[in-house]
Amino acid sequence: MPAPITRPKLLVVEGTDARVFFDVLLEQMGLADTVQTQDFGGVNELSSFLRTLPGTSGFSQVTSLGIVRDAENNAQSAFQSVCGSLRKAGLSVPQRPMVPASGSPGVSVFVLPDCTSPGMLETLCLQSLESDPIMLCVAEYFECVDVNGSLPNNMDKARLQALLASRSRPGLSLRDATKAGYWPWSSPVFDPLKQFLRAL
Amino acid sequence: MYQSFRIKNFRGFRDLTLDSLERVNLIAGQNNVGKTALLEAIFLHLGPNNPELSLRVNSWRGFQPLSPSADEVWAPLFHDLDTKTVITLEGNLQPIGRAELRLSLAVPETVRLTTAETENGEFASGMTTIPSMRQLKLEYTVENAPPVVSWATVMAQGEIRMQSAPISRILPASFNSTAFHSAREDADRLSALARTKRREEVLDILRILEPRLQHLEVQSFAGMSVIMGDIGLSEFLPIGMMGEGLTRLLSIILAILSVRQGVVLIDEVENGLHYSVMSKVWRAIAQAARASDVQVFATTHSWECICAAHEAFTSDSLYDFRLHRLEWANGDIRAVSLDQEMLDTAIKAGLEVR
Numbered sequence: 001m002p003a004p005i006t007r008p009k010l011l012v013v014e015g016t017d018a019r020v021f022f023d024v025l026l027e028q029m030g031l032a033d034t035v036q037t038q039d040f041g042g043v044n045e046l047s048s049f050l051r052t053l054p055g056t057s058g059f060s061q062v063t064s065l066g067i068v069r070d071a072e073n074n075a076q077s078a079f080q081s082v083c084g085s086l087r088k089a090g091l092s093v094p095q096r097p098m099v100p101a102s103g104s105p106g107v108s109v110f111v112l113p114d115c116t117s118p119g120m121l122e123t124l125c126l127q128s129l130e131s132d133p134i135m136l137c138v139a140e141y142f143e144c145v146d147v148n149g150s151l152p153n154n155m156d157k158a159r160l161q162a163l164l165a166s167r168s169r170p171g172l173s174l175r176d177a178t179k180a181g182y183w184p185w186s187s188p189v190f191d192p193l194k195q196f197l198r199a200l
Numbered sequence: 201m202y203q204s205f206r207i208k209n210f211r212g213f214r215d216l217t218l219d220s221l222e223r224v225n226l227i228a229g230q231n232n233v234g235k236t237a238l239l240e241a242i243f244l245h246l247g248p249n250n251p252e253l254s255l256r257v258n259s260w261r262g263f264q265p266l267s268p269s270a271d272e273v274w275a276p277l278f279h280d281l282d283t284k285t286v287i288t289l290e291g292n293l294q295p296i297g298r299a300e301l302r303l304s305l306a307v308p309e310t311v312r313l314t315t316a317e318t319e320n321g322e323f324a325s326g327m328t329t330i331p332s333m334r335q336l337k338l339e340y341t342v343e344n345a346p347p348v349v350s351w352a353t354v355m356a357q358g359e360i361r362m363q364s365a366p367i368s369r370i371l372p373a374s375f376n377s378t379a380f381h382s383a384r385e386d387a388d389r390l391s392a393l394a395r396t397k398r399r400e401e402v403l404d405i406l407r408i409l410e411p412r413l414q415h416l417e418v419q420s421f422a423g424m425s426v427i428m429g430d431i432g433l434s435e436f437l438p439i440g441m442m443g444e445g446l447t448r449l450l451s452i453i454l455a456i457l458s459v460r461q462g463v464v465l466i467d468e469v470e471n472g473l474h475y476s477v478m479s480k481v482w483r484a485i486a487q488a489a490r491a492s493d494v495q496v497f498a499t500t501h502s503w504e505c506i507c508a509a510h511e512a513f514t515s516d517s518l519y520d521f522r523l524h525r526l527e528w529a530n531g532d533i534r535a536v537s538l539d540q541e542m543l544d545t546a547i548k549a550g551l552e553v554r
Contacts, residue, residue: 001503004552041549052545055536057230057552060529 005058070120229526248340251352268358372462387425444472478508
């Protein structure tokens with residue numbers, strides 16, 4: 001069954017893993033009562049999602065809309081793509097990532113992992129665990145893979161899976177790892193994201 | 201067919217515009233946002249020289265005026281009960297053009313009146329002196345033609361008299377209300393369809409809910425016409441004994457097949473119908489509406505009903521369906537229309553569109 005929008009701030013994110021990630025982070029930050037999350041699916045669905053959003057129940061009460069997507073290969077292109085979708089939907093278009101565009105609602109965009117680098121949510125999660133000793137094992141594992149086979153297409157996803165495979169309960173997805181409390185929320189790599197969420 | 205419809209100062213609507221109307225239109229929205237009122241507005245617009253409809257839409261809601269004054273009788277029609285405003289109902293219809301109905305309370309000149317109570321339309325008429333008090337005035341204008349004016353007058357004893365101006369073209373309409381159901385009207389419609397050998401069309405659709413149904417006919421009991429069905433038992437059964445859903449679907453389909461080139465209004469379309477059959481019901485409504493060249497406006501509270509309609513029209517060769525959601529925004533009611541792509545997105549993403 002669908003969930004109506006009931007909170008004044010709406011954060012739309014890419015996929016179920018991201019939704020769980022942000023729900024937990026917002027809870028950690030004490031913002032869960034004011035910010036509601038919604039999964040827009042994949043990047044190819046963002047345009048039709050944003051076009052549909054203003055017609056849904058409760059959207060007229062939303063004062064601030066945040067959009068989070070992965071940079072993939074290029075953060076600037078990803079940001080421009082979101083802006084194009086916002087324009088088509090008749091919503092306010094920000095000039096830069098993390099800088100809200102005024103309007104009703106105000107709109108701001110965050111491109112993972114840090115609005116400038118290529119990557120995705122997995123990149124950010126890995127960065128938060130950079131000092132974990134197991135990361136050395138992960139690095140050595142993929143060196144071995146490189147020598148004896150071929151490296152996966154998406155290295156950040158692969159490295160995160162290898163890291164998660166080292167935990168006492170292996171095989172967790174990103175969303176389950178989030179629920180299990182694997183990410184050190186106090187890590188400074190999350191600071192820009194927290195700043196973005198507070199500014200919504 | 202309506203292309204768009206605008207309502208001003210009627211019931212809860214200060215100014216509402218409904219655009220992008222399709223063959224089949226489903227109206228969603230929270231309680232008390234005006235879904236039924238929207239159907240009532242279209243119903244009034246379709247009978248622009250019939251002041252009696254204004255009484256009917258109030259009586260369906262159980263409204264009884266406390267005193268015999270026009271202000272008391274008609275106030276519930278007006279936004280904020282403000283009888284000093286003018287209700288404007290404006291439709292853009294293909295092929296009629298722009299048709300506007302204005303309802304207001306005004307002091308009439310002496311007019312020819314007929315009583316409202318007569319049901320068969322053969323009113324006795326005569327010249328009557330009208331009290332110099334405000335009464336309900338209906339002005340109907342098509343394109344740039346001069347307005348045609350009708351009146352409803354509340355007499356001292358509470359009797360309401362009508363003066364209906366002749367109009368050359370009005371679309372036929374049927375209002376399928378949850379508050380009122382006419383078994384006699386259904387029986388008359390089935391008889392008329394049977395005469396033109398269209399009974400099977402009705403049976404085919406009803407078999408969605410009752411596959412055992414073999415035959416339908418109108419039988420007379422103590423002067424009353426009753427629709428009876430054969431489901432293979434030793435005797436025919438009254439259709440009402442076969443369940444609320446079957447009676448409801450029969451009434452809807454009879455209306456669509458009978459009101460050719462007109463408009464059928466259905467309040468709470470999912471009432472009595474199990475969600476698992478809704479997709480088939482929508483397919484049947486779509487086919488019947490196209491075959492009879494009828495435009496349908498229906499209301500719903502049901503997510504399953506919306507999903508079923510989208511599924512039915514998506515799997516059809518033609519997506520002549522639109523969801524319109526009414527909502528409160530900044531103290532007013534507004535309408536948002538969702539096309540196929542938007543509704544598809546809303547359903548997949550679990551976005552609330554009721």
